[in-house]
Amino acid sequence: MTTRNTKHIGIVLPNGCKAVHGTSAHIKEPFAFTSLSMHELDTGDSHCYRGQFGFIPFRDDSRLPRHIHIEERYEQDLELVAERILVLNGVALTELAGEIYVVAPGTMVEIEPGIPHTWTACPPGVVLPDGIISEGQFLMVYEYSEQTGFYPTRSTKPISSTGEYERYNGDLEAIRFPRLNANEVIATGTLIWNNQTTKDLRLAN
Template identity: 50%
Template sequence: MASEIQTGYSFFHGCRITHGKGAVIKKPFTDMDLTMHELTAGSSKGFSGQLGFIEFNTSCRLPRHIHMDLEKRRLADERILVLHGAGMVEIAGEVFVVAPGSLVDAVGGVPHTWTACPAGVQLPDGYVTDGTFTMVYEYEEPTSFFPTASTAPITDASQYKEFTGNLDEIRFPKLTAKEVISKARIVMDQEICNLKLA
């Protein structure tokens, strides 16, 4: 098995955000404006779960969750490509804005949740958010959303503590652009950067 190419910014829990050329954005033909976005980013894993997309706005706020196989025996990894717009992800309790064209590798067992970045946040490259984004996702194996109140990563499916309360309690909070500036950061290329208001 080939070794995995290290790209992007890797966190202590194994999740990674990749922005820039490491996000595997290719222009294979010099005679046309065709852009390819690949989900693999050099991964050696074989993904066989669901593949799809979600269109987000700021009212679509997922509850915090992890992914496991449907029998709850194994944790399952997820890959997300932010196709256009800017998303916000909470990974293990930290909030990040995710720039267009970035990949997020969410390790199975690391609690995460998503929403769109509100309008009016300026990214370091000058892009200004509009309150929407589209994600393309792929799971390592068939899975579902397993809600959790905890932000602490787990390393085995048997450690999962199911959340049975009102899902509104664990949804990504509604944030204004000003709150995003004070609470979130962004990965640009391989650096963690601050944000500002447009």
């Protein structure tokens, strides 16, 4: 059995969110009868997840409005909710606390409670370091730490309690992920790659 033991997997982004991609996962080959590798994206020592679980197919015209998540209970003292996203295939774009990240297939992004965020698919023509080229679509698998809904916000500033949340009641188009072409993604986006972030992106020929 071959394992790469590590207590902490993935990388922590400046806004406190965590991303796990490539060799930053806990990679192990636990079965002697096959060379199958397991890419463990969560060692079980982070948030407990009891909320909704599902998937969304995204295209580059599927631009979510910026939002956070809050518990949906009929009680006082509601808590902010964590979310984790697995980019199953395709190349994604996410905005976390105002910063745009390019997310490769096979990456899990764990969004800390109170971090304003939004998602869309990377437009066609952006080349990742391993030669994968974005095609304007990706498949998202999502899971929440508690049952929650969609709470729109104009602000990109992280909050630490539900009392700081200022609901946005305007036109949701104004807070949707901006329309970006491949050149703009390369100029403004940061790629999450293995155990670091990088600007190693280029245009397809």
